[in-house]
Amino acid sequence: MPFVDIATADDYASLWYSTNTPYSNVGSFTPDKQTIVMLHPFAMDEAWCFPQLEDPRLGENYNIVTINTRLTGRSVCKFTGKYDLWVAAADIAHMFYHLRLPRSHIFASEVFVLVALRLAILFPELCLSLTLCNVPPQQERKDVIHGLDDILQLWCYAEDLESFEHANRDLLEFTTGKRLGKTGGSSPSSFDAKRRTLVNTLEPYEKHLASPQVDRLVDIDLEDELVAWWQVRYPPFRRACFVDMIRTFCHDHREPLMPELLSKIDTPTMILQAKDNELYPVSFAEDLQQSLIGVEDGAKLQIIHGRVGYLTIVRASIVNQFMSKFLASLRPHGPMDLRCPIKSLNARMQEALGALAALKENPAISKRSPASPISFSCCDEETAQIHVDMVKAYAKGQASAFSPLGSDGRPKRKFSERIVHWLQEEDLDGQDDIRRAKSSTEPPSVWVEPPPTDESEEVPDQPPPTGIIVRRTTEYTTTAAIIDRTKTQTQKLSVQKQLSRLLR
Numbered sequence: 001m002p003f004v005d006i007a008t009a010d011d012y013a014s015l016w017y018s019t020n021t022p023y024s025n026v027g028s029f030t031p032d033k034q035t036i037v038m039l040h041p042f043a044m045d046e047a048w049c050f051p052q053l054e055d056p057r058l059g060e061n062y063n064i065v066t067i068n069t070r071l072t073g074r075s076v077c078k079f080t081g082k083y084d085l086w087v088a089a090a091d092i093a094h095m096f097y098h099l100r101l102p103r104s105h106i107f108a109s110e111v112f113v114l115v116a117l118r119l120a121i122l123f124p125e126l127c128l129s130l131t132l133c134n135v136p137p138q139q140e141r142k143d144v145i146h147g148l149d150d151i152l153q154l155w156c157y158a159e160d161l162e163s164f165e166h167a168n169r170d171l172l173e174f175t176t177g178k179r180l181g182k183t184g185g186s187s188p189s190s191f192d193a194k195r196r197t198l199v200n201t202l203e204p205y206e207k208h209l210a211s212p213q214v215d216r217l218v219d220i221d222l223e224d225e226l227v228a229w230w231q232v233r234y235p236p237f238r239r240a241c242f243v244d245m246i247r248t249f250c251h252d253h254r255e256p257l258m259p260e261l262l263s264k265i266d267t268p269t270m271i272l273q274a275k276d277n278e279l280y281p282v283s284f285a286e287d288l289q290q291s292l293i294g295v296e297d298g299a300k301l302q303i304i305h306g307r308v309g310y311l312t313i314v315r316a317s318i319v320n321q322f323m324s325k326f327l328a329s330l331r332p333h334g335p336m337d338l339r340c341p342i343k344s345l346n347a348r349m350q351e352a353l354g355a356l357a358a359l360k361e362n363p364a365i366s367k368r369s370p371a372s373p374i375s376f377s378c379c380d381e382e383t384a385q386i387h388v389d390m391v392k393a394y395a396k397g398q399a400s401a402f403s404p405l406g407s408d409g410r411p412k413r414k415f416s417e418r419i420v421h422w423l424q425e426e427d428l429d430g431q432d433d434i435r436r437a438k439s440s441t442e443p444p445s446v447w448v449e450p451p452p453t454d455e456s457e458e459v460p461d462q463p464p465p466t467g468i469i470v471r472r473t474t475e476y477t478t479t480a481a482i483i484d485r486t487k488t489q490t491q492k493l494s495v496q497k498q499l500s501r502l503l504r
Contacts, residue, residue: 002016002017002018002019002024002025003015003016003017003075004017004094004095004098004099006091006094006372006373008369008371008372008374009369009372010369010372010374011078011080011372011373011374012077012078013070013075013076013077013078013091013373014075014076014077015067015068015069015070015075015091015095016045016046016067016068016073016074016075017046017065017066017067017068017095017099018046018047018065018066019063019064019065019066020053020059020062020063020064021063026063026065026099026100026101029063030063033061033062033063034062034063034102034104034105034128034327034333035062035063035064035065035101035102035103035104035105036052036058036062036063036064036065036104036105036106036107036327037065037067037092037096037101037104037105037106037107038052038064038065038066038067038107038108039066039067039069039092039106039107039108039109039112039115039116040066040067040068040072040073040112041109041110041112041175041310041312041313042109042110042111042112042175042249043171043175043230043245043246044072044229045068045072045073045074045233046066046067046068046072046073047073048229048313049064049066049312051312051313051316051317051319051320052064052107052312052316052319052320052323053066055316055317055320057320057321057324058320058323058324061324062105062327065099065101065104067092067095069088069091069112069115070083070087070088070091071083071241071244071245071248071249072245079244079388079391080374080384080388081379081383081384081385081386081387081388081391082374082377082379082384083248083253083374083377083379084248084253084254084255084377084378084379085111085114085115085118085249085253085254085255086118086122086356086376086377086378087373087374087376087377088112088115088118089115089116089118089119089122089123089376090122090349090352090373090375090376091373092115092119093119093122093123093126093348093349093352093373094345094373096123096126097345097348101126103125103126103127103128103333104126104127104128105127105128105129105130105131105327106119106120106127106128106129106130106131106267107131107133107323108130108131108132108133109132109133109134109310109311109312110133110134110136110280110309111136111249111250111254113132113133113134113135113136114136114138114254114257116130116132117130117132117257117262117265118257120265120267121257121261121262121264121265121355121359122352122355122356122376123348123352124265124266124267127267128267128268128330128333129267129268129269129270129326129327129330130265130267130268130269130270131269131270131272131323131326131327132269132270132271132272132288133271133272133273133311133312133319134272134273134274134277134280134309134311135271135273135280135284135285135288136279136280136284137284138254138255138256138257139254139255139256140250140251140254144250144279145250145251147170147174148174148246148250148251150170151167151170151171151174152242152243152246152394154166154167154170155167155168155171155234155236155239155242156236156239156242156243156394156398156401157236157239157401158236158402158404159402160402161404161412161413161418162418162419164231164235164236164402164404165227165404165415165418168227168230168231168415169227169415171230172218172223172226172227172415174279174309175226175309175310176218176226176308176309176310176314177274177277177278177279177307177308177309218308218310218314220416222313222314223415223416224414224415224416226310227411227415228410228411228414228415231404231405231411232405232409232410232411235401235402235403235404235405236398236401236402236403236404237398237399237400237401237402237403238398239394239395239398239401240391240392240394240395240398243390243391243394244387244391247387247390247391248387253379253383253387255378259291261359262288262291262292263291263292263293263294264294265292265294265295266294266295266296267295268295268296268330269292269295269299269300270299270300270301270302270322270323270326271285271288271289271299271300271301271302272302272304272311272319272322272323273285273301273302273303273304274303274304274305274306274307274308274309274311274315275303275304275305275306275307276305276306276307277306277307277308277309278307279309280309282303285301286301289301300326302322304318304319345370345371346370346371347370349370349371349375350366350370352370352376353365353366353368353370353375353376354366356376356378360378365378
């Protein structure tokens, strides 16, 4: 099986990987091709690198290895509160040595950009180039952390399918940037009663969907696939794994890389950033570009129009085009060298520990065991214990938690088939109106006007639309507000009462 096992006295990890070869192993690599090591998108696994593996510009011209971290995909590990982004980089270095991988191009997106940067700092001899997509901040913003906490609470303690799907939708909007503003408009504003506009809209769905205000960032089938994967991998009865992953990569163990550390990177680098994404604004990419002063000719920055979050999935063709051109522009290197490294694994890891100790000004780091990746942890004891206590608290009672899966282990229904109450959701892409019209007896937010007919035809009287037709124009200011709809039922009823008063 394609696992790399790392076992020491204080640590154990079995890391899953895959390749673009017929048997998914590195033994089938073509020696004449260069190698790309890919890190999967946030909250996904290596299977979601398929847009790159199936693209002939990359899949046919390079040997590709896709890697799962300890906390994602089919990897398994001993639970510890000390796992952080430095340990994730050390895990990748161990995989290089165990798989005899040559110096490779590194491809990473979202939070794993920070892992790739740490790999380039400690193990520059392993990196031919860096391709970084949607660069995040060095430390997550407070509004994003608060929003993720709300998602975790609703996700982990959902008691029915509707509540769980609501949490799925919040994470979907968080990761894809689907509702972070309107196309071509100004920045989102807060939900203010003075700004709310009540419009009696009788336009047909076709006109609504063709409106320039509508930006369908993610195909509805892709939404179904993303949510189905989350429901199978992170259902409420496995919530401890979900909390461990989210809090490790976004909360507890994410310390910033100072400019003096980033200046040590001399690997050729290209940054791809979505233009209008509020979770990953262009300013983060520009700050990183300015900090990489050690890169010859500077790091290249390419801005991709749109505000998508999963850039490597939703805009895969554009990303692959930029990446293939960037790799082709680099100086050619010789064929793969599959010989054993001159230095032993322990000797090289001891050097890396010494370098990390110097960077952190902590001599104790260099005295740790070089055989264990967990020795690279820069997490203090207090933070590690807080993380352990948090995960254990979520793990209580998870065996009896709600299951969104059927007897066959699959989701009970597609995400697009869910029933949405017309007053509980805000819709900017028109899809929910179609779902509500098909599945709910409640009046939709946009009434479908019958098509025009000749006067000579006998047409039965059309019943008037029930209720008052309201076009909701709810807007938000921050990313946290986007995912702040994980409210209690009492808060939802309060919003409905406020709308009722305005409609009188």
